[in-house]
Amino acid sequence: MRTQKRCMGYVAIVVDDYDRAIEYYTEKLGFTVVEDTPQAGKRWVVVTPNPESDCNLLLARASNDSQQVFIGNQCGGRVFLFLHTDDFWRDYAAMKAAGVHFCEEPRQEEYGTVVVFEDLYGNRWDLYQNK
Structure with missing residues (x-):
């Protein structure tokens, strides 16, 4: 019997502007x-904390008013995403x-060392390192 690897491929996060979001996630x-591929009326923009990761962040520009209300509040104020690290103090600094x-x-x-931070839009993240 053949086993199949299953994993999360992308997590979409609603942003207001592709270039502004790219700048934040890469520089900060x-x-x-x-990937940054133009498509009809939008772009397919994928960023990752680690190019070897199976799960990446898809930057999805809000295309209407109902999507715009979720920018920065995709999880109702709770921590939305969890950024694992192998060196907490290096990445925190x-x-x-x-x-x-x-x-x-x-x-x-x-379970380890943790701190909550907010991204460019106010989405809450945990930066953490397991014990």
Whole structure:
């Protein structure tokens, strides 16, 4: 019997402008642009924290008023995305130096080190490293 690998491929995040979002995710969070392909009336823009990752972030520009209301509030104010790291303090320091807005001071939890930050739009993320 053949087994099939299944994984999340993309998580879409609603943005107001492709270039502004690319600049933030690459310059502030250290992501890499994987793809930026023009399509009819839009672009297929994919960024990733690690080019070897199976799950990447799809930057989806809001195309109407009903989509625009979700920019920065895709999860009702809860933490929406979780950025794993193998070196918390390295990434925290780099992100802080780049001007990323942290909502709290880093803390130790039973599962590891974590801090909440907000992206360009106000979506909340966890930066964390497992113990």
